[in-house]
Amino acid sequence: MKTVKQIDLTLINKPGQLYLVSDMLGENKINIIACYFTSQEKEVNFHFIASDPDKAINVLKTAGYKIGTKEVIACEIPSHPGGLTAVLRLLKDVDINIDYIYSCFGTGNTTVVIIGVDPVDKALKVMEDNWIRVLGSDLYHI
Numbered sequence: 001m002k003t004v005k006q007i008d009l010t011l012i013n014k015p016g017q018l019y020l021v022s023d024m025l026g027e028n029k030i031n032i033i034a035c036y037f038t039s040q041e042k043e044v045n046f047h048f049i050a051s052d053p054d055k056a057i058n059v060l061k062t063a064g065y066k067i068g069t070k071e072v073i074a075c076e077i078p079s080h081p082g083g084l085t086a087v088l089r090l091l092k093d094v095d096i097n098i099d100y101i102y103s104c105f106g107t108g109n110t111t112v113v114i115i116g117v118d119p120v121d122k123a124l125k126v127m128e129d130n131w132i133r134v135l136g137s138d139l140y141h142i
Contacts, residue, residue, distance in 0.1 A: 002136035003120060005053040008068035010071060011044045024063060030056045031138065034104040034114050049114060051140050073115045073123060090126050127128040
């Protein structure tokens with residue numbers, strides 16, 4: 001299946017916690033390609049795509065963090081008004097609900113989004129059948 005690994009991490013909601021994670025990954029030559037987080041009263045849920053997910057998981061687990069992972073879709077969207085709609089329409093037409101969507105950093109002239117959906121395999125098929133470029137492990141090297 002052509003997916004990428006999202007790393008899910010829960011942090012204490014206090015200043016500097018996200019910095020510590022980012023610094024630790026940077027020190028280990030791991031790039032954060034895309035991320036989003038949600039903040040609640042006592043915790044922050046940090047979800048991200050790393051340039052080397054297995055190494056990132058190992059580094060964070062060694063540091064004592066509890067890690068979860070999920071397979072998500074990384075796909076290119078047309079870079080013009082309504083470009084995202086092209087992908088959203090395909091998923092709507094096959095009755096797939098989007099759990100979340102966020103964009104990647106620094107992908108040059110290409111817009112790449114991360115999409116969390118269920119079922120992933122059905123979403124992948126409809127995208128590929130409609131010529132949407134889906135990135136797998138090649139995303140880790142952009």
